[in-house]
Amino acid sequence: MAHDHSHDHGPGGHHHHAPDVSARNERVTLGAAALTGSFMLAELIGGWVTGSLALIADAAHMLTDFASLFLAWLAFRLSRRPADPKRSYGFHRMQVLAAFANAVTLLILVLWIAAEAVSRLMAPEPVMAGGMMVIAVLGLVVNIAAFALLHAGDRDNLNIRGALAHVMGDLLGSVAAIAAAGVILATGWTPIDPILSVGVALLIAVSAVRLLRDSGRVLLEAAPSHVDPETVKADLANLVEIVEVHHLHFWSLTPERPMATLHARVAEGVTPEAAVRAVKFRMKERFGLAHVTVEAETGSCADVH
Numbered sequence: 001m002a003h004d005h006s007h008d009h010g011p012g013g014h015h016h017h018a019p020d021v022s023a024r025n026e027r028v029t030l031g032a033a034a035l036t037g038s039f040m041l042a043e044l045i046g047g048w049v050t051g052s053l054a055l056i057a058d059a060a061h062m063l064t065d066f067a068s069l070f071l072a073w074l075a076f077r078l079s080r081r082p083a084d085p086k087r088s089y090g091f092h093r094m095q096v097l098a099a100f101a102n103a104v105t106l107l108i109l110v111l112w113i114a115a116e117a118v119s120r121l122m123a124p125e126p127v128m129a130g131g132m133m134v135i136a137v138l139g140l141v142v143n144i145a146a147f148a149l150l151h152a153g154d155r156d157n158l159n160i161r162g163a164l165a166h167v168m169g170d171l172l173g174s175v176a177a178i179a180a181a182g183v184i185l186a187t188g189w190t191p192i193d194p195i196l197s198v199g200v201a202l203l204i205a206v207s208a209v210r211l212l213r214d215s216g217r218v219l220l221e222a223a224p225s226h227v228d229p230e231t232v233k234a235d236l237a238n239l240v241e242i243v244e245v246h247h248l249h250f251w252s253l254t255p256e257r258p259m260a261t262l263h264a265r266v267a268e269g270v271t272p273e274a275a276v277r278a279v280k281f282r283m284k285e286r287f288g289l290a291h292v293t294v295e296a297e298t299g300s301c302a303d304v305h
Helices: 018-050 053-079 094-122 129-151 158-187 192-219 229-236 272-287
Strands: 242-252 258-266 291-297
Touching: 018 053, 018 129, 018 158, 053 094, 053 129, 053 158, 053 192, 094 158, 094 192, 129 158, 158 192, 229 242, 229 258, 229 272, 242 272, 258 272, 272 291
Parallel strands: 258 291
Antiparallel strands: 242 258
């Protein structure tokens, strides 16, 4: 989990290989957005012409897909902007914010598909299965291309993960539409169309909830999942340079950038600088935390009233 962070928070202040990673992330998200956006229109028209709800639902999904990819691209662009005095952390959190918005849209979409499917089961409508099949197959091809594109990005990134979850749901949407068209062509049984769309909706819901949880953890300033505050506290107590640590706080700017602040009581005869250096070194070596702010105390804690 350890990353090598530089301390400069400018455009490239991630890890030492950040500029090319974020530029690649930006390229792949824009490419995938263009792909989905253009095909979404074709699918919408196709669904309207053939009377297939599965296609219209898939197109609606592709619309949120397009929006999410566009949001992701915008977030990558914004997070490249340097920090300013009022936003000392720059725009890195934009990515997490976009991922959160993404998860919420996905969940709303799931509810819409479910409601639509129920009304279709009550009153089945005729479907032109031939045309539906052609469009669904084309949709599958486009989704595979978008998925391959995004796979070239940084897969640890919440934003790329959000985009991949969307495209994955889309891919399954196309597969379901192909299956539904096949069944209707073979048997003429139209309820298969809404039934399969509910299956896809459930799969989308799973990835949306996971994304909501991960981005929510970052936005709520929770400790990163790989850091256990108690373990860190116990480990730091072993250092000879300090007596004990308190006011320990962990959070992450983005999942790739964990941070910490703490107060350390300096041991007798040790300089505050030496104590701070020891704590920072230990945090980086043992826990992969490169951005740590330490307040050294020689007397009593300044925060005790």
